[in-house]
Amino acid sequence: MDFVPDYTLAKKQVHEEYFNRYTSAYVVTNEDLRISMNFVPKKCNNALVVAASGDHPLFCSLYGAQHVDTFDVSYNAKCMMDIKVAALNCMDYVDYGQFLEDLHISCKSQSVNITNVKYMDKILQKLPKTEAEYIRALNEEPLFSRGPSPIVSGVLPTFKEYCKLRKKIVKPYDFFLTGISKLETYLEKSYDFVHLSNIFDYVSEGSYADLLLPLMQHLNPGGRIVLENFDDDCGFGLDYMERKILSNVNNSFVLKKSKYLHILERVR
Numbered sequence: 001m002d003f004v005p006d007y008t009l010a011k012k013q014v015h016e017e018y019f020n021r022y023t024s025a026y027v028v029t030n031e032d033l034r035i036s037m038n039f040v041p042k043k044c045n046n047a048l049v050v051a052a053s054g055d056h057p058l059f060c061s062l063y064g065a066q067h068v069d070t071f072d073v074s075y076n077a078k079c080m081m082d083i084k085v086a087a088l089n090c091m092d093y094v095d096y097g098q099f100l101e102d103l104h105i106s107c108k109s110q111s112v113n114i115t116n117v118k119y120m121d122k123i124l125q126k127l128p129k130t131e132a133e134y135i136r137a138l139n140e141e142p143l144f145s146r147g148p149s150p151i152v153s154g155v156l157p158t159f160k161e162y163c164k165l166r167k168k169i170v171k172p173y174d175f176f177l178t179g180i181s182k183l184e185t186y187l188e189k190s191y192d193f194v195h196l197s198n199i200f201d202y203v204s205e206g207s208y209a210d211l212l213l214p215l216m217q218h219l220n221p222g223g224r225i226v227l228e229n230f231d232d233d234c235g236f237g238l239d240y241m242e243r244k245i246l247s248n249v250n251n252s253f254v255l256k257k258s259k260y261l262h263i264l265e266r267v268r
């Protein structure tokens, strides 16, 4: 059965800082996805990434994933991702950037009015009915207020990337509405690439292994899981990963470290 949003709860939770079911979504990413998506394996049939602003799945597709499943604890993230895919399919390059910028500015302002944003009406007609009704009902709430300015941040696709995306992304991404702790219960396939950067910052350090080990069972040989750089962010490094995680998987994974990321790669 489709998810039925709770408008009353949404009006309350959208103002909370911690990630929840109705956390305000990022309009564009604050990560450099052009670095982490370089780790999408050459042959990548299935990938799994957070929905966030929609940029994670879009860049994952751009860097070679054939099919991308998405998840997020926030329903607003799913809405933002679907808005972006709809915008991509009905706007030219300049309008797309301006539309995201206008949405960002509206949601950051004191007097939010989402349906007043130019082209929003057209986009809402392309969204699933429940989502369009939800956005209309919460028109004056900052549903999409996180993250940097789309135009200033430099994270919008280039014109060439935009043209590639328009050809490749013709329908919404599949989505699981769940926090990372229950994600594994939704998974029915195995993946070549799983992107978890910036998710583990928000879970308790003691639960890393419990969360990661089940997801590692869903990785194909040659597949990779991208994590953030634990050394820099949380004080956990190779030592922790080796003791708590790699020792549990019979040498079937290796840990690689780049400047910004930890990569768990399944070798057999």
Ligand SMILES: C[S@@+](CC[C@H](N)C(=O)[O-])C[C@H]1O[C@@H](n2cnc3c(N)ncnc32)[C@H](O)[C@@H]1O
Residues within 6 Å of the ligand: 019, 020, 023, 025, 026, 028, 029, 030, 031, 050, 051, 052, 053, 071, 072, 073, 074, 077, 178, 179, 180, 181, 198, 199, 202, 203
């Ligand atoms: C962690 S935030 C950080 C923003 C991110 N760096 C970006 O570029 O969009 C990204 C997304 O993760 C979601 N999120 C946060 N904690 C989560 C969790 N425990 N499980 C699932 N999704 C989560 C948020 O709702 C948000 O949409």
